[in-house]
Amino acid sequence: MNKKLNVYLAGPRGFCAGVDRAIEMVKSALKKYGKPVYVRHEIVHNKYVVDSLKSEGAIFVEDLNEIDDKSRPVIFSAHGVPKSVPEEASKLNLLFFDATCPLVSKIHKEVEQFDKKKLPVILIGHRNHPEVIGTMGQTNNEIYLVEKVSDVKKLPINKNDKISYVTQTTLSVDDTKDIVQEIKSHFKNVIEPKKNDICYATTNRQEAVKQIADQCDYFLVIGASNSSNSLRLVEVAKNYGAKKAILVEDVDSINLNIFDEIQNIGITASASSPEILVSKLLNNLKNSFDLKINEAHYQKEDTYFKVPQILKV
Ligand code: SF4
Incomplete structure (x- = not known):
């Protein structure tokens, strides 16, 4: 019989409305204009997402000058760009779309x-x-x-x-x-700004972790090392009582033996990490442990940002 392991799943977790919209914009552009579609910078900071979009025909560049075929559309990432970037895109006569989160x-x-x-x-x-x-x-x-x-x-x-x-x-x-x-x-x-600038998704994901962190011997944050919101979730888990908290960039690379001696783990996913990675991690754990999953819901989210009409087919 497998060893028992309590899993505390933070909620909400994973994709936020801005990330969803940015990814949908790339997919819509691919549908409307065909391959390739250029994307300036990682559309969101997540390797799984970037690799999936690459396989669908997106080409990621850091600078507009790296675009070989200037007749193809280019999308700016969810993080936003300096004013100089759309100005340069206009000078180069590029067809560009801005996926900056609203x-x-x-x-x-x-x-x-x-x-x-x-x-x-x-x-x-x-x-x-x-x-x-x-x-x-x-x-x-x-x-x-x-x-x-x-x-x-x-x-x-x-x-x-x-x-x-x-x-x-x-x-x-x-x-x-x-x-x-x-x-x-x-x-x-x-x-002061009219409203707090730290977004709802960042706030909710951190609050959700705070609620369960002190029950966890080990906290796993699925996210990327260049993702600010992922790194903050690791800090929050540590600050609010998790005995150990780590960033998980590749869910298949975790050595599951580290959980042999512990009873309780926490799991969350950053605003740029898809839920499929949480499911993969849980499936990997199920192969070695008898899991009891406790899902917490700090806050219901219904924020949604539309893809610009111009990208609709
Ligand atoms: S984390 Fe917040 S600001 Fe960033 S894309 Fe998501 S909703 Fe927008």
């Missing part, structure tokens, strides 16, 4: 608004993440990146100046609160 576009608009009011903008985020590059590229005026609390006092802005701030969508809810607090206590005149 919740990232909302932040781009906020930066534009702050820009019009000539307010310096502080962006809370992670250096070199494509979303941060895209958001910083919405203005040629003052925009400053802050990654941690101690960066705030080092900013070259006078304490008495009126300033604004926005955040990356996929940050740790807890860490960001501390940075915002520091901004508000250091600067006298802070104009």
